[in-house]
Amino acid sequence: xxxxxxxxxxxxxxxxxxxxxxxxxxxxxxxxxxxxxxxxxxxxxxxxxxxxxxxxxxxxxxxxxxxxxxxxxxxxxxxxxxxx
Numbered sequence: 001x002x003x004x005x006x007x008x009x010x011x012x013x014x015x016x017x018x019x020x021x022x023x024x025x026x027x028x029x030x031x032x033x034x035x036x037x038x039x040x041x042x043x044x045x046x047x048x049x050x051x052x053x054x055x056x057x058x059x060x061x062x063x064x065x066x067x068x069x070x071x072x073x074x075x076x077x078x079x080x081x082x083x084x
Contacts, residue, residue, distance in 0.1 A: 004072045010046055011068065015039055025068040040065060047071075053078045 004025070012020035015034050029035045035043060043065065044055045053075070064074040 003075060004068065006050075007071050007075070008068055010043070011035075014042065014046075023068075025072075027068075028062070028066050029068075030062065030066050043071070047075060051075060051079065053082060 008020065008023070008025075011029070011034065012018060012023065015029075016023065023034070027034075030040075040060065044060065047053060048055055055078075059074070063070060065071055
């Protein structure tokens, strides 16, 4: 749960200027205009720096980064792989 909260807090603070009302965990961040390509790069940089992971170019796909749920699942997989 902590992981999901951290991701939501980052998105709300950096892309929604603190107003997360109406943001759902499953909504598409790209289709709803919450993030654009520059925002995706900012998100990736934050994930890499804060969680000490590396996001490969092939991993920069909507299935990994297009919703809060997708980001959390992706990050859990990356952290589990790093711990193994």
